[in-house]
Amino acid sequence: MAGQQDLKLLQPHDYEELYRDGKTQPGEIGASLDMIPWNIKEPQPVVRELEQAGEITGRVLDAGCGLGDNALFFAQRGYQVTGIDVSPSVIEKNRNKARDRGLKAEFVVADATTMEGVEGPFDTVVDSALMHCLYEEAQRAYVSAVHRICAPGGRLHLLCFSDRLPAEIPAYRNSEAYLRETFSEGWTIHRLERRGYATTFTKEKVRSLLEKSGSTMDLSTLDIDDEGRLLLPSWQLTAERI
Structure with a gap:
């Protein structure tokens, strides 16, 4: 870290x-929904x-659900x-997606670092x-x-970016040592392995974006x-709450 x-x-x-406007305001970090x-x-x-x-059981919390694809998948199942x-x-x-698809799923506005207003307990938490x-x-509070x-x-x-993430991508890079230390109290780690996080990008798309911005990335x-x-x-971590 x-x-x-x-x-x-x-x-x-x-x-x-x-999520409201389809893009963020111009600034140091620009993003658009597409x-x-x-x-x-x-x-x-x-x-x-x-x-x-069979590793998803009981009541399930999708923390930071974003556009809801994972949560709606669980509801469908x-x-x-x-x-x-x-x-x-x-x-x-x-909420509208769940209603339109006839699915039973709860969606709540909440800060994941406090979980205020979130009614537990949950048997499975997916991040x-x-x-x-x-x-x-904020990670430690979370x-x-x-x-x-x-x-x-x-x-x-948990699926989070690892220390092998290219430096040009604005996200925290988590090392194995950091994750083991963070989950050393109150948790038993059953899995910690390197995985890949699927994105919307192809290599060709990224190359095109880099050319337009004048940036480089290996x-x-x-x-x-x-x-x-x-x-x-990324890292895939599975930890059991003690």
Whole structure:
């Protein structure tokens, strides 16, 4: 985590602008809904794998649910699921999606670092690319909040960017040592392995964006999936709440 103090991350108001208006206001970090890497319009493959392996059980919390693809997937599979996000606009969109699809899912506006207004306990908490969007102090508050709302014996499934992420991407890079230390109290780690986070980007799309902006990035070390989507280096962690 050292050396990342000056990293510029999207803030809650940025996410609200993004989901409400389709883009953030011009500034140090610009983003648009059609260009954000997590908008793959389906469940994250690792999340689908977990469900197929029987690792999603009981009441489920999707922390930082974003556009709701993972939470709605769980609802479709018959789970009792709650999705939370800091953006009121995206929560309203997700409620409408659930209603239109005839799915039973709860969506709540909440700050994941406090979980205020979130009614636990949950047997399974899924974090698909939330934690690395937070600064270190907020990450630690978030892990404590997840511990509070997770049932004893419940499990957190976390997918977060790793220390192998290209430096040009604005997100916290988490090392194995940092994750083991962060989850050393109150948790038992059952899985910590390197995975890829599927994005909306192809290598060709990224090259085009880099050319337009005059930037550079070494793409040779990044993998792609069977659909040609760029996979960003990540950790998959499963931890049991003690």
